Amino acid sequence: MASKVLAGKTVEVNEEGFLVNPADWTKEIAAELAKEEGIAELTEAHWKVIDFSRQSAGTTGAAPTLRGITSGSGVSTKELFSLFPKGPAKKVAKIAGLGKPEGCV
Amino acid sequence: MEEKQRKMAFICSKGTLDMAYPALIMGWAALGNGIDVTLFFTFWGMDLINKHRVDKLELAPVANTSMKMSMMGVKTGNLGIPNIMGVLPGMTAFASKLMRDKIADLDVPPVGEFMQMLVDAGAHMYGCKMSVDMMGLTKDDFIPGVEDIVTAAEFIDMTEDTQIIFI
Numbered sequence: 001m002a003s004k005v006l007a008g009k010t011v012e013v014n015e016e017g018f019l020v021n022p023a024d025w026t027k028e029i030a031a032e033l034a035k036e037e038g039i040a041e042l043t044e045a046h047w048k049v050i051d052f053s054r055q056s057a058g059t060t061g062a063a064p065t066l067r068g069i070t071s072g073s074g075v076s077t078k079e080l081f082s083l084f085p086k087g088p089a090k091k092v093a094k095i096a097g098l099g100k101p102e103g104c105v
Numbered sequence: 106m107e108e109k110q111r112k113m114a115f116i117c118s119k120g121t122l123d124m125a126y127p128a129l130i131m132g133w134a135a136l137g138n139g140i141d142v143t144l145f146f147t148f149w150g151m152d153l154i155n156k157h158r159v160d161k162l163e164l165a166p167v168a169n170t171s172m173k174m175s176m177m178g179v180k181t182g183n184l185g186i187p188n189i190m191g192v193l194p195g196m197t198a199f200a201s202k203l204m205r206d207k208i209a210d211l212d213v214p215p216v217g218e219f220m221q222m223l224v225d226a227g228a229h230m231y232g233c234k235m236s237v238d239m240m241g242l243t244k245d246d247f248i249p250g251v252e253d254i255v256t257a258a259e260f261i262d263m264t265e266d267t268q269i270i271f272i
Contacts, residue, residue, distance in 0.1 A: 066133070066137050067133075067212060067213070067214070067222075068212070070222075071212070076225065077221075077222050077225035077226050078225040078226075081136070081225070081226045081227055085139075086139035087137060087138045087139025087140075088137060089134070089137030089138055090137075090138060090139075104130050104133075104134060104213075105130060105133060105211070105212070105213045105214075
């Protein structure tokens, strides 16, 4: 467990850089985490996915799976993979300040 | 230093409902983790890319020692489905429906829809030349997303530095 300064706030992150406490998350932190993941700017479409994931995790207690995101938010598989290229499963969860998705599909 | 791109290839050689899913689920997980994914369909696995067959895959209870009566919700422990029952007309359709419902309960899509998800997520799909010839298929029989028909040697060439999983 390590602490890290993100958007001017000291937060705890795990060895893969995921926030340990989802309550530490802010939109500014999301933007910084996105940059770490190679996404220069979070657009409205990105936020649709992030907001959905935060809401879903608020209800279920775990980050949604990719299938959960596409069937719940209305964002298509193609769009999801182009918004978060090279591995949306971890990227979405990390940027949204959640743990890794639990579930296979 | 630029990290080396991890690549995985799945050889799908089975056309039963239960054996269709492992490659789909692992392939999807790999794509979600940013891994390059190739699927090569051969022999009975051709059913997964055959648009006339993909949504009609079945599971036969005959000689399936893992399929127990308890799957039907009857608390019978290790009691299997007797093979003699499995040969009755309609038993294969019944077992297949049971499995499809169980899969759908987990919000896992049917095979046809799952194949489209993989294509949309960037998976590369190829049909086996020998199987195509043997079964008298053409590209018109395939679902969208199958990029080409390739020989075994071509597949071997294109999967250098790739982790290969045979199913």
